[in-house]
Amino acid sequence: MTGIGGTYYDGRSSRPQAVDVQCVGGSLLVRGEHVDRTDPLEQIVPSAPLAGVPFTLRYADGARLQVPNGSPVGQWFPGQHRLENRVDRWERRGGIAAAAVLVMALALVVLFGWGVPAAADYGAMHLPQAVDRAIGKQSLALLRSHWLAPSTLPKARRAELQKRFHDFVIRTGDPDALQLEFYQSKALGANAFSLGGGTIVVTDAMVRALPDDDAFLAVAAHEMGHQRYRHMLRMVLRGSGVALVASILIGDVSGSTLATAVPVFLLNAHYSRGFEQQADSFAFAALVRSGISPMAFVRAMRALEKAHPELHDDASVRYLSTHPVTEERIVRAQAAAQQFERQRLAGKNTSSLARDSHLPHQN
Ligand SMILES: [Zn+2]
Numbered sequence: 001m002t003g004i005g006g007t008y009y010d011g012r013s014s015r016p017q018a019v020d021v022q023c024v025g026g027s028l029l030v031r032g033e034h035v036d037r038t039d040p041l042e043q044i045v046p047s048a049p050l051a052g053v054p055f056t057l058r059y060a061d062g063a064r065l066q067v068p069n070g071s072p073v074g075q076w077f078p079g080q081h082r083l084e085n086r087v088d089r090w091e092r093r094g095g096i097a098a099a100a101v102l103v104m105a106l107a108l109v110v111l112f113g114w115g116v117p118a119a120a121d122y123g124a125m126h127l128p129q130a131v132d133r134a135i136g137k138q139s140l141a142l143l144r145s146h147w148l149a150p151s152t153l154p155k156a157r158r159a160e161l162q163k164r165f166h167d168f169v170i171r172t173g174d175p176d177a178l179q180l181e182f183y184q185s186k187a188l189g190a191n192a193f194s195l196g197g198g199t200i201v202v203t204d205a206m207v208r209a210l211p212d213d214d215a216f217l218a219v220a221a222h223e224m225g226h227q228r229y230r231h232m233l234r235m236v237l238r239g240s241g242v243a244l245v246a247s248i249l250i251g252d253v254s255g256s257t258l259a260t261a262v263p264v265f266l267l268n269a270h271y272s273r274g275f276e277q278q279a280d281s282f283a284f285a286a287l288v289r290s291g292i293s294p295m296a297f298v299r300a301m302r303a304l305e306k307a308h309p310e311l312h313d314d315a316s317v318r319y320l321s322t323h324p325v326t327e328e329r330i331v332r333a334q335a336a337a338q339q340f341e342r343q344r345l346a347g348k349n350t351s352s353l354a355r356d357s358h359l360p361h362q363n
Contacts, residue, residue, distance in 0.1 A: 004071050008035050011062030021067060023076045028057070030065060037063075046077040119245045120237035124230045132233065133197030138259035140195055144183075147263060151182035153204050158182050161207065161216060168217050169224075171290035178224065182207065189318040190307065192219050193266060194227040206319060209307045214296035218287060222297070222323070225282030231275045236261040239269065270322045280329055284336035288343075294336040301325045301333075 003022035008030060010017070019032035029038050039059065047056040055074050057065040067073045140148075151158060165180045178198045185191065190205035200223045202216075210216045226232060236258055237245055271279070284294040304317050305325055 003029070003031075004067055004073060006030070006065055006067040006073075008032055009064045009066075010035065011059070011064065019065070021065065021073060023073075028076070041076060044077075046074070116245055117238050120240070121234050123245055124233040124237050127230075127233070129197075132230065135233065135258050135262075136196030136199050139262035140181075140199055140201070142259055143201075143263055143266075147187045147266075148183035148185050148201070150184065151204050152184050153182055153207055157207070161213070164213055164217065165220055168220070168286075168290050172221070172224075172286040173289065178227065180220065187318075188266060190304065191266075191318045191322075192223050193322065194223040194232060195262065196230070196233055198227060200224065200227065209304055209317070211299055211303045212296070214287075214292050215300035215303065217290075217292060218283060218294070218297035218300045219319075221283035221286040222279045224286060225279030226271070226275070228282060229275070229278055231271055231279065232262065232265065233258070235269060235271060235275070236265055239265070266318070266322060270324055273326075276323060276329065277332075280332060284333065288336070288340050293340050294333045297333045298330055298337070301330060 003020040006019050006021045008017045008019040009015070017032045017035055019030050019035055022029040022031075023041070027038050027040050028044060030036070043060055045058045047053075047058075054066045054069055055071065057067070057073070057077075059065070161182075162180055165178075169178055178200060180200050180202065182202055182204060184204045188203055190203060190209045192200070192202045192206050194200045200220060202220070206219065207216065210219065240258075240261060280297070283297060287294050287296060304320060307317050
């Protein structure tokens, strides 16, 4: 005979018998020294085809036949083994398959659309101050080693802005320990951002692009808002995936992992619309508290938009890519400015009407 070589077990003893296997007219022929049987294929149950595992055929009387994996015997039983049958049945019942896909998709949406951001926010807001400060320190060190160079602004100008910022923070009544630092940066262009622990970084190009000191304070105030609500940390965590969020929640966090994500965020991502709105509201309120019209914010944004408009995607005004300026933000600032003016007018009218016969206009 010229069939396929196999090993036969008769089901009564464990003695293997070398046999020759053939398929003739829908029947399986097995011939050997002590065996000679012919059975219809449908009465034989084949095993699932698994890589590296011999293919086994089981007879109803307990006998077994093994043939080498990959031999053509498997093709004589298309879709007849049990697992295939079951999957086949599931597939035929389209409802079950569709429901399974839907459940899986919903689970992913809940986890990544709501679960991860919510857990990231919770983790970021409940992170101890010391850890937040450590992350800020590490990300600043990393930024200084690659992207930030010492400021080239005149020392007197820096001192002047430091003093204005210091007075501003005191007037706003903000208790956070904030630190303002100036750097020159080719990669980050005209930019301002806040790092964990209270450090606000402003680049030389940003200082030069802003039209006046109140506009500078408006940008700084917006960063104070991001600082207050830990927006940078929350953005970085939201983008980091489940593992890092989980490690934050169980208090096993490596600051350096988060610190390395900060430059990536500054160069590639942007704050969510909600975070920008929250930082804006914080800024408008802080400006008003210190007697500055929120129009200063509008002047700052307009100046940044005008600075090299053709290069907005480039490093020149990087700030606009992390903080997209929308008409909605401008309108909100204008509304806050109008309210500020109304309150100021009301205050002046009752207290010192005689002294202020004319009011300065803000453009
Ligand atoms: Zn922002």
